[in-house]
Amino acid sequence: MQRKEIEKVYIKKIKELTKYDKAYFKHDRPLIFDRDYDILKKEILDLEKKYRYLENKDSPSKKVGYKPSDKFKKVTHDIPMLSLANAFSKENIKDFLKKIRNFLNLKDSEKIAFSVEPKIDGISASLKYIDGIFVLGLSRGDGKTGEDITNNLKTIIDIPKKINKSNFPKTLDVRGEIYISKSDFKKIAKKFANPRNAAGGSLRQKDPNETKKIPLKFVAYGFGIVEPQNFEKQSEYLKLLKTWGFNTNSLNKIVNSIEDIDKNHRTIEALRPTIDYDLDGLVYKVNDLKLQKRLGFVSNSPRWAIAHKFSAEKGFSIIKNIEIQVGRTGALTPVAKIEPVNIGGVVVSNATLHNEDEINRKDIRIGDTACIQRAGDVIPQVLYVDKAKRNKNTKKFNFPDKCPSCGSKTIKEFNYSTKKKDAVTRCPDPKFNCKEILREKLKHFASKDALNIDGFGKKIIQNFWDLNMIKYPADIFNLNFKKISSFEGWGDLSASNLEKAIKKSQKISLDKLIFAIGIRHIGQENAKTLAEYFVSIKKFEELFDREKRKKILNYLLELDGIGETQVNSLETFFLHSANLNAISNLIKELNVTDFKIRKSGIFYGKTIMFTGGLSKMSRAEAKALVAKEGGKILGTASKKLDYLVVGDSKPTPKKVEQAKQLNIKILDENSWYGLLNR
Numbered sequence: 001m002q003r004k005e006i007e008k009v010y011i012k013k014i015k016e017l018t019k020y021d022k023a024y025f026k027h028d029r030p031l032i033f034d035r036d037y038d039i040l041k042k043e044i045l046d047l048e049k050k051y052r053y054l055e056n057k058d059s060p061s062k063k064v065g066y067k068p069s070d071k072f073k074k075v076t077h078d079i080p081m082l083s084l085a086n087a088f089s090k091e092n093i094k095d096f097l098k099k100i101r102n103f104l105n106l107k108d109s110e111k112i113a114f115s116v117e118p119k120i121d122g123i124s125a126s127l128k129y130i131d132g133i134f135v136l137g138l139s140r141g142d143g144k145t146g147e148d149i150t151n152n153l154k155t156i157i158d159i160p161k162k163i164n165k166s167n168f169p170k171t172l173d174v175r176g177e178i179y180i181s182k183s184d185f186k187k188i189a190k191k192f193a194n195p196r197n198a199a200g201g202s203l204r205q206k207d208p209n210e211t212k213k214i215p216l217k218f219v220a221y222g223f224g225i226v227e228p229q230n231f232e233k234q235s236e237y238l239k240l241l242k243t244w245g246f247n248t249n250s251l252n253k254i255v256n257s258i259e260d261i262d263k264n265h266r267t268i269e270a271l272r273p274t275i276d277y278d279l280d281g282l283v284y285k286v287n288d289l290k291l292q293k294r295l296g297f298v299s300n301s302p303r304w305a306i307a308h309k310f311s312a313e314k315g316f317s318i319i320k321n322i323e324i325q326v327g328r329t330g331a332l333t334p335v336a337k338i339e340p341v342n343i344g345g346v347v348v349s350n351a352t353l354h355n356e357d358e359i360n361r362k363d364i365r366i367g368d369t370a371c372i373q374r375a376g377d378v379i380p381q382v383l384y385v386d387k388a389k390r391n392k393n394t395k396k397f398n399f400p401d402k403c404p405s406c407g408s409k410t411i412k413e414f415n416y417s418t419k420k421k422d423a424v425t426r427c428p429d430p431k432f433n434c435k436e437i438l439r440e441k442l443k444h445f446a447s448k449d450a451l452n453i454d455g456f457g458k459k460i461i462q463n464f465w466d467l468n469m470i471k472y473p474a475d476i477f478n479l480n481f482k483k484i485s486s487f488e489g490w491g492d493l494s495a496s497n498l499e500k501a502i503k504k505s506q507k508i509s510l511d512k513l514i515f516a517i518g519i520r521h522i523g524q525e526n527a528k529t530l531a532e533y534f535v536s537i538k539k540f541e542e543l544f545d546r547e548k549r550k551k552i553l554n555y556l557l558e559l560d561g562i563g564e565t566q567v568n569s570l571e572t573f574f575l576h577s578a579n580l581n582a583i584s585n586l587i588k589e590l591n592v593t594d595f596k597i598r599k600s601g602i603f604y605g606k607t608i609m610f611t612g613g614l615s616k617m618s619r620a621e622a623k624a625l626v627a628k629e630g631g632k633i634l635g636t637a638s639k640k641l642d643y644l645v646v647g648d649s650k651p652t653p654k655k656v657e658q659a660k661q662l663n664i665k666i667l668d669e670n671s672w673y674g675l676l677n678r
Contacts, residue, residue: 002355002412002426003520007054008327008440009352009379010047013040014056014447015458036346038280038309039374042086048523053329055515055524057449061300062524072139072147072204078173078225081126081140082300084283084307090262093284096306097258100286103295103303105618111256113287115234116264117221118251119307121278122179123199125153126224129172132163139203143300152203152211153178158218160245168244173224176246178203181276184215195278220246221283233287254287261308269310281309296624314373314383315343319366322353322397326405326436328444329520330427334359334399336370336382343374352379356399357423363387367394403427405436432578438472439465441518445473449524450516451505455498473516474585476502510537510595517583521569529561531595532632537587543574544584558640560609560623560633602675603631606642609659612651614669619647625676637662645672 017040041060048054048061056062060083087093100112126146128136137153138146153159156178180188180195192198202214220241231237238248251268255261265282272279286292286304295303317338325333334353341348351372353359364370368385401410411428412421429437443461446453453476464470469479479502485495508516511531515524522530533556534540542548553571556562573579598604608626610619610633617625622645623633634641637658644659645667659666667675 002327002331002333002410002422002424003051003053003329004327004426004429004437004440005325005329005331005333005355005424006047006051006327007329007331007444008325008436009331009333010044010051010054011056011328011440011443011447012379012458013044013047014058015443016040017044017060018058018448018457036313036374038086038307039088041083042088042309043379045085053521053523053526055449055527056444056447057452057512057515057524058447059449061298062449072149074141074145075136075138075148076145077126077138077141077143078128080143080300081124081146081175081224082143082297082302084305085298085301086281087306087308090258093261093306093308094258096284100295100303103618103620104291105614105616105621112291113233113235114255114261114284115238115287116253116255116261117238117283117285118249118268118275118279119281119283119309120177120179120219120249121196121280122177123196123203125149125176125178125203125218127153127159127174127176128225129163129168129174131170132165132168134159134161147204149203151208152205153218155208155212156216156218158216158247163244165244167230167240169226169228169230171225171227173226174220174241174246175222175224176218176220178216178218179277180215181217182278183276188214217277218247219249221248229289232289234285234289234292235287255284265308272310281307283307294621313343314371315341315348316369316386317341317348317372319364319368319370319382319385322359322364322366324400324404326403326427326434326440328437328440328518330403330429330434330437332400332403332410332425332427334397335379336364338370338372341372343372343380346374348372348374348380350379351382353382355423356425359397359399365390365394365396367391399425403429403434403436406434408434432576442470442473442476444518445516446476446505450512450518451508453505454501455494456501460498472582472585474582474589477506477589506589507591507593509593510534510540513537513587513590513592514540517586519569519573521566526561526566528595529559530556532597533559534595535597536594537592541587543570544580549574555638558634558636558638560635562635598630601628601630603629605630607632607634607640608643608645609634609637609641609655610645610647611655612647613649614645614647614672615649616669616673622672637664643667645669 020037044059045061048059087096124140126138127134136148137150139149141147154161178199180199182195185195185198188198192201198214199216202211202216205211223237231240235254238252242248253264255264261284268282284306286295292304297303319336319338321337323335323337325335327333336351336353338349338351353364362384364382364385369389370385371383372380373383374380402408403410406427406429408427408430410425412425415422427434427437442465443458445451446456446461470476481495481499484490485492511528514522514530515527542552553567556567603626608631610622613619614622626633637644637655639662641664643665644655646656648669656666
């Protein structure tokens, strides 16, 4: 797929996920099955991993759940309730284990124990105990803030109201899952779509007596705040939970190798039909809590845990047509329009074909009977076609050599890393005026990870676009809300709510703005790195000046994480007057706040560069420590560099020599550890 195509698919998936989040968390009306939701979530994260330029505020890598309902009082979690990354195959698990070993700088001979726990398909909750008394129960909410559902949780028999144990912590947040067993659900199946829907709806009843009527269960598996902590391993904590009166899962166990993990996964999946509750996979957690602490977190998920999902659902359907979608980055994505088919309880009518090479490799034709799988992509994918059912009416699909939106000749860019042309076909958008790209950029601009305009989703943007009401981001802030209130499906209240949401979004931090602009290859992390350099919008606007831009771009190459790809993309973007006008007009409509730089820590105000491997920690862990302590990481040596840390394993002689010539302080590995412990 080309970049624009990839971005279009990505944004579409994000919007779908947001729609499902809103339906489930806000309205208690799930639109899809949990496993389908997880598949969509994985597809988004896989895209972000594969294409680093993809970022969105609504991405599951940036948020958890959905903003808390207005039905209940909102309470901030002492420690956020984060989501887990997903794995769908043995290879995914191998990658997970490899990343952990690399981060911790462990040898292959050093074993890591994992606590394996079934992932019950229910509703997450956090129970706070102070001096053994259950005092507060919260839903997950958006991960940072939950709903106070204490009174409803108190109706659940499985939840202890008072714990009289001498070894019970003075303060403890017990985290677990609320669910309904399959056997109990049969008794109330006429009232709810599925067990999870029943559990979620019951917990959000205003009257606890209504909640009490539903046979809810609770299984404990995690913790938030704990004072004092009297356990050092996840497995120890699970055993303590049982002695304290909580239900834990009988299928919990410890594994030490990929072979054990794979065998256990296959065993539990085979048992799945006989288990009296819905589960969609297994969760693996590094058992040693000290190692968990070192590993830390990435965005909204821990490095030390992952959910290993069970098999994907498949089905067969006929490909009626193949259409091309143009994404925000110009990527042309072929999508198969298929006869609607029910796969895993969800009606599917579209399936991605990825790119031209994929169509040719699988010999996919219009009229073919195709195997469709709901895994890996938000849009289901075509695995293969049944050539035995192919007839003379099937037609080969000719991939367009011109953009279906603007007519520009399409290209396949050369990838300097692989030394090959990309598989993705793109619209180069030479004049930055391709309509499909402009429209998709608007959708990106208003998305959660960018301006986060509540209620201004893809369908509304598409509608306003079709009515010629918006073309560029600044147009959003000059909409005629009186006119909008007269549209079908709208009214004074809904138009007023949209106006308020748009006004609220006008105050935005610099990093959010840089990301929202939608410059190719500039994702959320790149945007933060750039914002940390520019700090203010005034400094950022110096990119508009050709001479100043040249100097700035040269320096940006020194920043860790900003390479020639990002710099070239910035240069190309700001060379065009159309982009300069669009961004200038946009900035006039916004209140852009300065990027907040941490002003404390042992590395505050210092810049650090690494070369060579460290023996006691990985480069990734070292960089994370620098950022945590207020420092900046540079990728190349310059006069602005304060320290060059030289590891014992294969340092780059050129970097060391440059540092010496520039009189930069050079630290060997022992000096680095000494600096950390001072």
